[in-house]
Amino acid sequence: MLLTEIFNDITPIPQDDGPNPICQIDYPQEFDMAQSYLRAILQKKEYSERALQLTAYCLQFNPANYTTWWYRRQCLSALSEGHSENEYDHTRVVKDLMLCSKLGGGNPKNYQIWFHRRNLLEYTCKNYENGNGYLIQEELEYIAEVLNQDAKNYHAWSHRQWVISTTNSETIYKNELQFIDKLLQKDVRNNSAWNQRWFVTHCASKSPLAMETAQQELEYTLTKLKLDAYNESPWRYLLAIIKEQYRLNKNMEFVNQVLEWIQEVKVHFETETKRDWMTCIHLVAVYIDVLELKGDAESMDLALEYAGKLETVYDPIRKKYWKLRSSQLRG
């Protein structure tokens, strides 16, 4: 049906950019017309099926129009029977998720589409135990598919983290470790997957890992470091786990063990590659950091020596940084 027929009782309101417009965009005519009807019913606060349809139509042209999404949610809310906030009718949720997937296909980095998914699923996530939990599984699969296209899509990862932490199911957290491992097998440099590992092992909280879990994580990370010690991501992860444990109990035995492990990676690297380990700047940098944790005179001297080499030879782009570190190591 034509817009003019569906909205024959409505007078469209054209875009008004003021008396001296600039930044004008040559809109396609269909869009311009639809948008004018949208403005009119929005002003009337009409929450109806036809309004819902019109928003979907307009969003196809411009899925970044947050006002259209916002209005769509107002309609969904008004047309649903639910009592709590964001409790939409199940069939409407399913239908809107499909709309999002359709619009999201060509716009995987659009804030509004991802937020709409979040909004649609909020009620389900918070009430995971009673009922439509399958939607959550489907959502995780959908996100996995998006990540299959772009393994580092920030929006997809944020959404995944939100779904998991809001649902807060032990099983989902546990399964996630396997998902992450698969991604890291595919690309050990996927820093988003490493970040997800931290998120999952820490269950979205500030509390440090139990010593046992920390040990497991360190061992896991070491296997990845032996694959490619040039890779920054596992080094950041390793260092953070070490610091977290160190802050907790200032255990020197633990620091010594970690130093041994780093030595192990260093030896492994040198035997495998026949290269100077100093070319592996993240390895050296973490070594320096852990030596600094140890803090005795001998370790500090060694740290200072390495920092000096990075400054002058191996990491010239961070010359100023290494100079600063050296001055701090000297105390």
Added chain:
Amino acid sequence: MASAEDDIQSRYSAGTTRYKSKHLISTESTRIQTSTENECQPFFIHIPSLDPSSKADLVRLGMLKEKNGEISPIIQLLREKHVKYANRPYTSPLPGSYISLDSSKPWIIYWTLHSLDLLDALPEEEDLCKIVSSLEACFATIQCNEKEGGGFGGSNGQIPHCATTYAAVNALSIIAGCSHSKVSSMAIELLESKRELLYNWYLSLREERIEDGALKCGYRMHHNGEVDVRATYCVFSVCRLLNILNADLIKGAMEHVVDCQTYEGGFGGEPFTTEAHGGYTFCAMAALMIIVGYRKDLNALSDCGVDVDALRDWIVYRQMGYEGGFQGRANKLVDGCYSFWVGGAVAMLGVDMHQSSTFRNHDSGIYSEIPDDIGMQRLYDDATSSLIDCEEGGLLCDQKLLQRYVLLCAQDVNGGLRDKPSKPRDFYHTCYNLSGLSASQHVLSSKPKNLGKSVGDGKLENDEATMYENEPENILHPTHPVYNIRVHRALQVISHFQKLEQL
């Protein structure tokens, strides 16, 4: 064993040795990293050794300049072409492909206006008047009332949005500081008339929660919209400029932002979950800098509960060893827009390090006053952090190599700037490449160079610039790393609204 020298790719006129990235196993990440380095490599030519016809080509494109019949081997900022490109929104309608920017008009205006301002080429007064009235037309007419307040939307007829409000207020602040008195007072009046509405609207965007017995508060981007650290920054930047920041708005915000610092050291968009990212790190730091400036009991980021060493370490590793530009996340690719997001973060880090060391050393000295923005300006002007090598500029990154990336890889020879050579130019990347270039030229530089180049308004705001190559024509006006409008403009707006009563 191979020596490090074997790994050296080449030496450049900037005098720095650079390394291509290394890997032992090939993955998707290493493949695209390698191809990005290869994509940049042809731009890193040694100009003096080019043959005459290639040099002539570069002269024709404007990349090199001919002086007295001789070709200078120094890469030029394509000022005129960038000015022309950034003027496009004010000269003719944008094609239909810009439809998605229909909900970001204040952004188009801010990106282009700030670019022009850095280049010292603001449009004529008549165009500026049109800009002010267009922004006025973006002030939301729906979802806006006395009680709930309101803000600027993406275009006429949209609900108010934090990001477009930030862009609109920055654009109006630029215009407020321009030399045309009529349009300048139009802009100021518009800002004045919206202060109370903005304040009330911001209050309605607060998303409070109690966690571990503490109040934490994020901000929504718009009603029934997403909460992330961009919103906190956008709200606080506007409030600081317009002097509407108060305890009710600040309550819980610091606690929320600090929770966004990740194990890597940088900040993500949301607490405890998301990955450290250059854009969110910028927003988090800038929001905290504003809070530190407001609260008398805080002197530095570390007082907020930020792990500043971890933050510093994360930031310094974002600079790419070969390309010289910044990446936004670990193991991602260089991108010109991070020249500002990360470059601005480096600049704020410099101010913060200086503030904290100054406070440690001079408890009751000249800096014992809480650093407001004027104080920050003073820090820029005379700071010589003994910790940092000032020969190379005062920032904790290689400023010259960053500039080199912007000048060589990010400039489109037809005007405008871009993410990387294989990507098309756009207004967003034009703005943030130029902002990053500016941030790396000026901040905390202490070595007087007396270039004597006077631009625009009559005088250079800061005549101690750090340059990739000695080319005064490439110097932009200094940008304020917190608000990202010219330092001068920010200080002017702040001091204007400081004279008005707080709401």
